[in-house]
Amino acid sequence: MKFFKHLSLLGVVLCLVLGMVAACGQNNDPTEDTGVDYTVTVTCEDAQTLAAVSVKIMNGTQEVAKKALENGTAKFHLEPATYGVELEGVPQNYTYIPASLTAISRTATVALTANSDVKPQTVVYTVTVKLPDGTPVPGVRPQLCGGPVYTCTPSSGPTNDEGLATFPPIVAGEYEVHIESGWPEGYYFDNTEFTIGAEGGNITVYFHKDDGTHTAKPTHVTVSPEAGEVTEDFFGLRG
Numbered sequence: 001m002k003f004f005k006h007l008s009l010l011g012v013v014l015c016l017v018l019g020m021v022a023a024c025g026q027n028n029d030p031t032e033d034t035g036v037d038y039t040v041t042v043t044c045e046d047a048q049t050l051a052a053v054s055v056k057i058m059n060g061t062q063e064v065a066k067k068a069l070e071n072g073t074a075k076f077h078l079e080p081a082t083y084g085v086e087l088e089g090v091p092q093n094y095t096y097i098p099a100s101l102t103a104i105s106r107t108a109t110v111a112l113t114a115n116s117d118v119k120p121q122t123v124v125y126t127v128t129v130k131l132p133d134g135t136p137v138p139g140v141r142p143q144l145c146g147g148p149v150y151t152c153t154p155s156s157g158p159t160n161d162e163g164l165a166t167f168p169p170i171v172a173g174e175y176e177v178h179i180e181s182g183w184p185e186g187y188y189f190d191n192t193e194f195t196i197g198a199e200g201g202n203i204t205v206y207f208h209k210d211d212g213t214h215t216a217k218p219t220h221v222t223v224s225p226e227a228g229e230v231t232e233d234f235f236g237l238r239g
Contacts, residue, residue, distance in 0.1 A: 035077045035078055035080075036077070036078065036080050036103070037076070037077055037106065038057070038075070038077075038083070038101050038107070039073060039074075039075050039106065039108075040055045040099070040101070040110065041072055041110070042072055042073075042087065042096075042112060043109060043110070044112035044113075049091060049094060051069075053068075053069050053087055053088070053090060054066055054067060054068045054069065055067055055068075055074040055087060055088075055110075056087070056088055057076055057085065058084035058085070059084075065078065066088065081103060082100065082101070082102045082103065083100065083101045083102075084098060084099075084100055085098060085099040085100060085110060086098050087112075093114060094112045094113065094114055094115065095113060095114075096110050096113070097111070097120065097149070097151075097171055098110075099151045100151065100153055102143065102180055103180075104152075104180055105145070105152040108151055108152075109150060109151065110149075111149045120148070123169065123198070123201075124166075124169050124200050125144055125167045125175070125200050125201065125203075126164060126165065126201070127164070127165050127177055127196075127203055127204075128159075128162070128163045128164050128202060128203070128205070129159050129163045129204075129206075130206050130207070131184065131187065131207055132206055132209055136162050136163030136164075137184055138160060138161050138162075139182045140158060140159045140179060140181070140182035140183070141154060141157075141158050141165070141180040141181045142154075142155050142159070142165050142179055143155060143179075143180050144167060144170065144175035144177060145176050145178050146195075147170065147175060148171055148173050149171075153168070154180055155167050156168060158181075159182070164202075173198050174195060174196070174197055175196050176191060176192060176194065176195050177191070177196065179191070183207075184207060186210055187209055187210060188208055189207050189208070190208065
């Protein structure tokens with residue numbers, strides 16, 4: 001009987017050890033999914049034109065993913081980052097303006113338009129970011145959101161020591177200045193406060209000192225022309 005008692009006790013200890021090993025394996029799973037969902041919508045007056053179109057997600061010049069459109073939409077599950085959006089299979093008599101996806105703005109709409117002799121006018125924008133006392137803020141990554149077809153275009157790089165960030169040429173239009181990353185500690189930024197017009201050029205924007213009364217506001221509003229849906233991404237205080 002004593003032998004069987006020891007054997008039972010040994011079995012219990014073995015089960016506990018195996019359970020702990022399994023639990024540790026689960027908690028340290030290197031394949032844990034950290035991706036987020038991105039959605040690209042392509043519009044065109046002639047819906048049949050979209051049948052052969054595919055959406056390519058680009059990281060610089062490298063293709064990250066590609067999917068054919070389904071009912072004018074392509075969905076991707078990717079690591080949080082800023083990506084370019086390009087189209088493949090566009091008929092020769094159509095054109096489009098490449099869009100972008102960011103970890104904040106995870107939706108983009110690309111419009112296919114019939115070619116014409118009139119090309120969209122592009123202009124150059126720059127943004128200078130400062131604190132309320134006029135001190136430049138380096139290391140901030142602004143983006144311009146708006147335009148004829150709503151899209152968010154990130155700056156070519158973070159602000160320099162003078163608080164200046166430049167953007168690639170984009171279609172002339174009215175854009176709100178949003179802040180994607182690099183918030184100084186103890187300050188907040190209102191993404192609806194600063195707007196730059198179709199003439200391009202520079203705009204100076206300012207962070208505000210947090211006095212504890214600031215409430216979160218949407219970073220942007222995206223409207224789906226097909227479904228009439230509105231989605232909002234919110235930010236809270238930073239710092």
